[in-house]
Amino acid sequence: MNHLEKLKRGLSTVLSALISVAIGLAFGFIILFLLSLSTYASAGEPFTLKQVFDTAYNEGFLRLMKGCFYMVRRGLKTEISQAAPLIMTGLSVAFAFKTGLFNIGAAGQYTLGAFGALYCAIVLKLPWYLCLLASVLFGAVWGAIPGFFKAYFKINEVITSIMFNWIGLYAVNTLIYGGGTGAMYCAKTTKTWVIGSGVYEGTTIPNISVFLSEKPQGLGLYLKDTSIAIFFAIIIAIILYIIINKTTFGYEIRACGHSQTAAKYAGISEKRNIILSMAIAGGLAGFGAGLYYLSGVAEWQPLVSTSLPGFGFDGISVALLASSNPIGVIFSALFIAHIDVGGGYMNASFFPREIADIVSGIIIYLCAFMLLFKTAISKGISRVFGAKKELEGGK
Amino acid sequence: MSEYIIEMRNITKVFPGIKANDNITLQLKKGEIHALLGENGAGKSTLMSVLFGLYQPDEGKIFKDGKEVKINNPNDANALKIGMVHQHFKLVEVFTVLENIILGAEDTNMGLLEKNRARKKVLMLSQKYGLNVNPNALVEDISVGMQQRVEILKMLYRNNDILIFDEPTAVLTPQEIDDLMEIMRGFAREGKSILFITHKLNEIMAVADRCTVLRKGKYMGTVDIKDVTKEDLSQMMVGRQVSFTVDKMDIQTGKTVLEVKNLTVPSKLHKNNAVKNVSFTVREGEIVCIAGIEGNGQTEFVQALTGLEKIKSGSIKLYGKELTKLSIRQRAKSGMAHIPEDRHKHGLVLDYTLEQNLVLQRYWTNEFKKAGFIRSKAIRKHAVRLIEQFDIRSGQGPITISRSMSGGNQQKAIVGREIDRSEPLVVAVQPTRGLDVGAIEFIHQELVKTRDSGKAVLLVSLELDEVMNLSDRILVMYEGKIVGEFDPKKTTVQELGLYMAGGKRTNEQTNEQTKASLAK
Ligand SMILES: Nc1ncnc2c1ncn2[C@@H]1O[C@H](COP(=O)(O)OP(=O)(O)OP(=O)(O)O)[C@@H](O)[C@H]1O
Ligand SMILES: [Mg+2]
DSSP states (O other), rough: HHHHHHHHHHHHHHHHHHHHHHHHHHHHHHHHHHHHHHHHHHHHHHOOOHHHHHIIIIIIIIIHHHGGGGGGHHHHHHHHHHHHHHHHHHHHHHHHHHTTOOTHHHHHHHHHHHHHIIIIIIOOOOOOHHHHHHOOOOHHHHHHHHHHHHHHHHHHHHHHHHHHHHHHHHHHHHHHGGTTTTTTTETTTTTEOOOSGGGGOOOOOOOOGGGSSSSSSHHHHHHTTSSSSHHHHHHHHHHHHHHHHHBBBHHHHHHHHOHHHHHHHOOOOOHHHHHHHHHHHHHHHHHHHHHHHTTTTOOOOOOOOSOOHHHHHHHHHHHHHHHHHHHHHHHOOOOOOHHHHHHHHHHTTOOOTTHHHHHHHHHHHHHHTTHHHHHHHHHHHHHHHHHHHHHHHHH | SSSSEEEEEEEEEEEEEEEEEEEEEEETTOOOOOEEEOOOOOOOOHHHHTTTTTTTTTTEEETTTTEEOOOOSSHHHTTTTEEOOOSOOOOOOTTHHHHHTTSSSSSSOOOOOOOHHHHHHHHHHHHHOOOOOOOOBBBGSSSSHHHHHHHHHHHHHHTTTTEEESSGGGGGOHHHHHHHHHHHHHHHHHHHHHEEEEEOOOHHHHSSEEEEEEEEEEEEEEEEEEGOOHHHHHHHSSSSSSOSSSOOOOOOSEEEEEEEEEEEEEEESSSEEEEEEEEEEEEEEEEEEOOOOTTTTTHHHHHHHTTTTTSEEEEEETTEETTTTHHHHHHHHEEEEOOSSSSSIIIOTTSSSSHTTTTTTTSSTTTTEETTEHHHHHHHHHHHHHHHHTOOEEEEEEEEGGSSOOOOHHHHHHHHHHHTTEEEOEEESSTTOOOOOHHHHHHHHOOOOOHHHHHEEEEESSSSHOOOOOOHHEEEEEETTEEEEEEETTTTTHHHHHHTTTTTTTHHHHHHHHHHHOOO
16 A cells, blocks of 8 residues: 555656646647747738648647757757756755745856856866866855845845845856956857867866767767766756655755744754755756856856846756656756757747747646646546555555 | 434545545534544544535535535535634634634725724624634734634634534633633524534533544444433443543652753743743652643743743753753753644644654654664654554554644654653643543553653643643643642642632732733
């Protein structure tokens, strides 16, 4: 019965996430269809509904769904490189949720993490693993500050996190730009220096090719220049799962998340827990930025980065979709990265790539209803397995 | 017109692992007080929740005035004039008393809250029925007793005719209970019909017309109270004779375990101190009881003692070690177990499983922790043992989510957990609140055993029977002060009652009291 109950809880969570995804995609298709229709209509030439449908399906929906596999040679690398930071920001938000905190500040912590990593790589020319460590530390500090305010002054972490998002973003931009002469800033490209070669040897995370034979085949061929960041992210997710569920520290933070008063009664230090879990959440987000920028797939652009990095906010969707389960985060991050890459492959004359964001937006919206789906599903499962049978099994 | 205002026929309700209600029939006559009796976990709250629309029965039908009705949610119940005071109150902590009462039945004028009219109605009702509340206080700041009066006012505010009381007296003082009984009789005279759950047989004998008895989810029968005795009822409920007194040998007391000196604790409700200059000691092999009417500083005192709240001044020593500067955890480690007053707020993490809750005060010891990891096997073993020893009943044993357990069984889990820690001092606040007579008998025996093994027990109880039965010494607390110390063998319930009500005071106190009232 123990197992049946566990299975039921697990299955209903996964199924309800899948239902959210399915409904999100269905909405996405409807929007694609309407966009396709309006483009045809405004072209002024005669057209059939079948044409509209086919365009929406073949040049929009199918490519969205195919994600990186539409152009696997370049796509796979992009998708995997994006999934790694997404997993990390997802874990950041999920971990804070478990302690009853809403870490809307993952974006800011991510920004600081990026700064830490790039500073160590470009200015200090440290090896990549030390740069990664720096990204964790920078993110952790940025997370701990709202935690501190919450613990000692009871200021809601949502408010401080949002403020720290913007403070972080502009501070980092200013520091990097340095009036156009910043040490990390390349005036020609208006980005930070490209790391990974020349004087920056050893500052990037190694590529998957270190695991592969000389002449890789198939998937290996497409993945050989992708950094091993994704493995770090997956390993961290697994470690986090174990920490939350199998350690006394996890027991404490979950107790705080469920009931602060009972946790207090049990002698769990609420203040310590809040600061610590915000610091950990910040460190996770910062690490995500380290994984991304040290993979050498992108540079920071201090002049154009006037909105918060998307990975930070997407972390919220990733965590919600995964019901804050760290293992689930791996899959939901892969999914979000998948449709995001797919969004870029849609026929741009019909469909803006933001469709992918709309789909994930709808999915997040539906996540709020997940509890509803869950109860319905677990009722359904009970009916299938038979509550009566269960009774005979138990005592 | 049917003889019964409410009829629940052949109700069955299944939860994972347990048939909480198994073919139960309940018939409520108009204008009667109908008691519902059964052991902890017998299914009383479940049956009432079905009537109130919180649960849908798997089988069975409900009739009102002979007509079948479907009650899909509490709004339906409200429309049928059914109201319920829950075993665990369902109030919004950060709302005021008034806001809670009108919530869901707000009087509005062009979309704006008519708070003044509502306030008048509430004050009128509260005066008429003697339900004293402060409409402006926040619910999180008021005592459980007042919270309950708020719940009753909620029903009256909605003009309900069928009133369900799920263990209303568990949290009340003897005086308040008498008042409530009178209020219920008044309701019945007005033609309201009452369903009344209680574990206290005296109360059933005093007010109920009839009583339906459940055992392990099954219907055992309905009896007319005038035809039965207390003993008959307990026999019907648990299937054996229950002794209502505790056997206790005299034993020699040992060293001083707890020494409280000049302890003063601020109040959250008013500017005065909640606990004023309290001093006493508890020795090994002694059950010392703090008796008093609820709201006289006992809650604040215990919270200060256990570290949940800060003190103003004074000292607390455990075996000579000063505790006032120590954290909750350090106090617990120094040898203090604590059965808290509020099982939902402090006693349990409701969303944790039973086994996780059973180590809430011990998960950090080496028994359950190894290199930072939880030893799940040890936790399971511990849970299985306590469940067996304290007869904690639930649908799925160790992995039951604590929230789904019956109130009495939640209480048994907490009491079992704390007694089992075998610390030199057990601070027990209302340890038997909400337990059935059989379980009370057992917990009392356990507390006496604790004392006999040379430990100290500090009992805080509103229940005078319990106080008289269990304690070796009684301290009466009134308005934050200890106003008298008694030997239970040499005092009477009446004398205690007098002190508890502040009838006997020293001159100094009287003066202060007069000054305070003049100042108002
Ligand atoms: N929501 C729920 N989910 C699962 N099991 C439940 C739920 N509610 C009650 N139960 C189970 O049903 C049984 C009956 O519970 P109920 O609360 O009705 O008991 P009770 O007679 O009110 O006991 P008490 O005197 O302790 O309050 C218990 O074993 C409890 O564990
Ligand atoms: Mg109950």
